[in-house]
Amino acid sequence: MTPLSLRRDLRASWLLTSGFLRRHRLAVALTLLLTAWWALAVGFPNDPGWVRWIGAGKDKQIREIAHRIGATGSLAQYNIVIVIALWGIGRVRRSRYLQKLALVTFMTTVLAGAFCNLLRFPIGRARPHTGESHLTFKGPQFQARYHGFPSGHTSTAFGTAVPLLIAVPEVGVPATAFAAAMAWARVYDKQHYPTDVTVGAIIGIIAGIAGGWPMLRLRRRLKRAP
Numbered sequence: 447m448t449p450l451s452l453r454r455d456l457r458a459s460w461l462l463t464s465g466f467l468r469r470h471r472l473a474v475a476l477t478l479l480l481t482a483w484w485a486l487a488v489g490f491p492n493d494p495g496w497v498r499w500i501g502a503g504k505d506k507q508i509r510e511i512a513h514r515i516g517a518t519g520s521l522a523q524y525n526i527v528i529v530i531a532l533w534g535i536g537r538v539r540r541s542r543y544l545q546k547l548a549l550v551t552f553m554t555t556v557l558a559g560a561f562c563n564l565l566r567f568p569i570g571r572a573r574p575h576t577g578e579s580h581l582t583f584k585g586p587q588f589q590a591r592y593h594g595f596p597s598g599h600t601s602t603a604f605g606t607a608v609p610l611l612i613a614v615p616e617v618g619v620p621a622t623a624f625a626a627a628m629a630w631a632r633v634y635d636k637q638h639y640p641t642d643v644t645v646g647a648i649i650g651i652i653a654g655i656a657g658g659w660p661m662l663r664l665r666r667r668l669k670r671a672p
Contacts, residue, residue, distance in 0.1 A: 455545070455546060455549050456549055456552075456553070458546070458549075459546065459549040459550045459552070459553045459657070460553055462550060462553075462657065462660050462661075463550060463553050463554060463557065463653070463656045463657040463660075464656075465660075466655075466656040466657070466659060466660055467656045470656075474652060477648070477652060478652075481645055481648050485595075485641050485644075485645055489639075489640070489641030489644065489645070490580065490581060490639075490641055492641075493580045493639040493640055493641050494580050496639075496640040497574065497633065497639060497640065500630075500633055500634060500640070501634075502574065502633055502634045502635075502636055503634065503635070503636045508634065509634060509635055509636075511631075512630070512631035512632075512634040512635040513631075513635045515627055515628060515631035516599055516628070516631050516632055516635055516637060519599050519603055519624070519628045519631075520599070521555070521559060521602055524603070524606075524624075525552075525555045525602050525603070525605075525606045526552075528551070528606055528610075528621065529548050529549075529551050529552045529555070529606070530548075532544060532547065532548040532551065532610075532617070533545050533548035533549070536548060543661075543664070543665060543668060544614075546661070546664075547609065547610070547613055547614065547661050550609055550657040550658075550660075550661055551605075551606055551609045551610060551657065553657060554605045554606070554608070554609050554650075554653040554654050554656060554657035554658070555602050555605040555606045555653075556605075557605065557653045557656075558601040558602055558604065558605030558649050558650040558652075558653040558654070559598055559601060559602045559605065561601070561649055561653070562596050562597070562598040562601045562602075562646060562649055563593075563598060565595070565596060566593040566594070566595065566596065566598065567586055567587065567588075567593070568585065568586050569583055569585075569595050570583055570584035570585045570586060570587035570592040570593075571583050571584075571592065571593075571594035571595035571642070572584065572591065572592055572594055573590075573591055573592070573593070573594040573636070573637055573638065574594070574636040574637070574638070574639060575591075575635075575636040575637065576591050576592075580639060594637075594638055594639065594642050595638075595639075595641065595642045595645065596642050596643075596645040596646035596649060597629070597632050597637075597638045597642045597643040597645075597646035597647075598646065599628055599632055599637075599646075600625070600628055600629045600632055600638070600642075600643040600646035600647050600650065601646035601647070601649045601650040601653075602650065603624065603625035603628040603629075603650065604622075604625045604646075604647050604649075604650025604651050604654060605649075605650040605653045605654050606621060606625070606650075606654075607621035607622040607624070607625040607650075607654065608622070608650065608651050608653075608654020608655060608658055609654045609655075609657040609658030609661060610622075610658070611654070611658065612654070612655070612658030612659060612661070612662050613658050613661040613662050613665060625647070625650070629643040629644075629646075629647055630643075
């Protein structure tokens with residue numbers, strides 16, 4: 447694949463994903479509004495109780511496992527590796543479909559992560575490990591300790607998993623299980639509150655559906671083709 451064809455495929459992946467979001471913009475907007483209402487009315491007030499129920503940080507060994515999951519689940523160490531591996535398999539098998547799916551997955555992951563970062567900076571919610579109140583919202587902040595809401599790790603994990611779950615379930619099921627483990631890990635390691643990971647997951651799921659559903663339709667068309 448030449449750099450020119452790669453840019454063309456990346457552009458096509460973006461058009462595929464953004465096109466789905468535009469066509470279903472009312473449903474997406476309603477989902478985000480309901481998510482915001484739930485976070486304000488239910489999530490934020492109940493976070494301390496949920497943290498106690500989960501038992502976040504109580505067991506040092508379990509917390510170390512949670513920390514390792516979070517450390518290995520970064521964009522460079524996990525998400526991009528999955529995308530490159532899928533693209534490589536597609537190239538070896540001469541499957542343009544898998545190569546396109548890899549690029550769409552990259553697009554949904556970046557989209558989910560970017561949207562989370564756009565929210566985290568102006569909101570400035572303190573992370574649990576700071577020891578500050580769960581209702582601490584500092585406003586625009588550059589410090590990572592105040593980038594608690596929503597969870598970027600959880601968002602990108604689901605942004606990677608969901609398109610794979612829809613288009614190639616045999617790959618998507620373990621990826622989704624890891625995304626769920628990531629959500630738990632970020633809470634147990636006291637990096638995020640339950641509301642942070644819940645909203646992050648919803649953002650990742652929305653982005654993932656936007657890329658995965660059109661790819662599923664493409665796969666069905668390819669199967670019907672003579």
